[in-house]
Amino acid sequence: MIIAVDGPTASGKGTIARALAEHFALPVLDTGLLYRAVGYQTQLDHGDADDAADALAACDFPASLLGDPALRYETTGGLASRVSVHPQVRAALFQRQRDFANQPGGAVLDGRDIGTVIAPHADAKLFVTASAEERARRRHAELVSRGVEVGYDVVLADIHARDARDTGRADAPLLRATDADLLDTGDLTIGGAVQRAIALVEARLSRRSM
Numbered sequence: 315m316i317i318a319v320d321g322p323t324a325s326g327k328g329t330i331a332r333a334l335a336e337h338f339a340l341p342v343l344d345t346g347l348l349y350r351a352v353g354y355q356t357q358l359d360h361g362d363a364d365d366a367a368d369a370l371a372a373c374d375f376p377a378s379l380l381g382d383p384a385l386r387y388e389t390t391g392g393l394a395s396r397v398s399v400h401p402q403v404r405a406a407l408f409q410r411q412r413d414f415a416n417q418p419g420g421a422v423l424d425g426r427d428i429g430t431v432i433a434p435h436a437d438a439k440l441f442v443t444a445s446a447e448e449r450a451r452r453r454h455a456e457l458v459s460r461g462v463e464v465g466y467d468v469v470l471a472d473i474h475a476r477d478a479r480d481t482g483r484a485d486a487p488l489l490r491a492t493d494a495d496l497l498d499t500g501d502l503t504i505g506g507a508v509q510r511a512i513a514l515v516e517a518r519l520s521r522r523s524m
Contacts, residue, residue, distance in 0.1 A: 315340065315420035316435070317515060318428035321442035322488060323391065323476050324449035326499040326507055330442055331424035333508040334515060338422070343414045345425035345432070346394060348407050350385040351375045353393025363396035372397070373406040388457060388464075388472075395476045398426075401485040408432070426480055429491035438518040439494035440511060446473050448500045 317334055321327040328344055335342035353363055355375040361368030384390060397403050408431075415421055415433040423432060429439035444452075450470035457464050480488035490496065495514040499507040 315437045315519070316415050316433050317420075317422040318433050318436035318439040318491070318494070319422065319424040319442060319511075320426055320429050320440070320488070320490070320494065321424075322426075322449065322480060323395075323473060324453045325442045325444050326452075326504070327424045327440075327442040329504060330440070330497070330499075330508060330511045331422050334511060335422040337512055338515075340420055340422050341414070341417070342422040342424070343411065345407075345411050345423055345428065346391075347380060347385060348410065349394040349398045349403070350390050351379045351382075352403060352407070353395075353397045354382070354385055354390050355379060356397060357390075357393060363393045366400040366402050369397040369400050370402045370406060373403060388453075388462070392472065392476070395479045399479055399483040399485070404485055426488040427486040429494050430489060431486045434491070437522060438515040439491050440497050440514060441490040441494040442497045442499060442507075442511075444498060444500040446470065446477065449473055 315338065319327045319331040331342055352369060352372045352375060355372035356363050356369050359372055361372060363369060411423065411432045415423055425432065429436055447470065450466060450473045453473065454466045454469040457469065495518065497507065497511055497514060502510065
């Protein structure tokens with residue numbers, strides 16, 4: 315069983331994907347972490363995230379980098395959004411994601427092009443979203459709780475910039491698959507969003523088994 319969870323930054327898709335993986339006893343892959351590793355490796359190499367050649371060279375990052383806490387930094391998220399626009403980078407990481415999805419027993423993957431490109435054959439697909447303002451509020455609260463001094467307006471501007479890059483790139487843009495269930499988490503608690511996600515997936519699986 316393959317479950318695809320897509321959506322924009324700070325929509326809650328990562329939390330939902332991990333909860334689905336636990337509920338259905340499946341391995342989970344945060345595909346955005348791969349792009350964060352490429353972005354961060356580009357920085358470590360003193361390269362330019364907007365340069366396709368520099369970003370492609372960074373795809374050869376060591377596996378140990380995936381455990382680096384720096385990948386969770388807000389600045390690294392921005393780098394990930396920048397390197398992900400390069401078709402060469404997406405091609406380099408494609409097979410790694412496809413292999414994870416197609417492993418025996420299935421998996422849960424979250425990202426921005428799982429249901430459309432990486433696993434269009436997924437058994438269930440969710441497109442998780444919320445308004446830019448709500449996503450910025452969540453991200454701002456998270457940053458403040460970690461002691462990061464940043465204004466809400468700055469976070470909102472970054473959210474808008476990432477959305478523009480993710481939806482506007484020519485290769486594998488962020489969009490809802492035609493057969494993906496929409497899950498707007500804007501007015502939901504974390505627990506409520508998780509329960510709704512489980513219900514949507516179970517309903518989809520039930521329909522497929524008929």
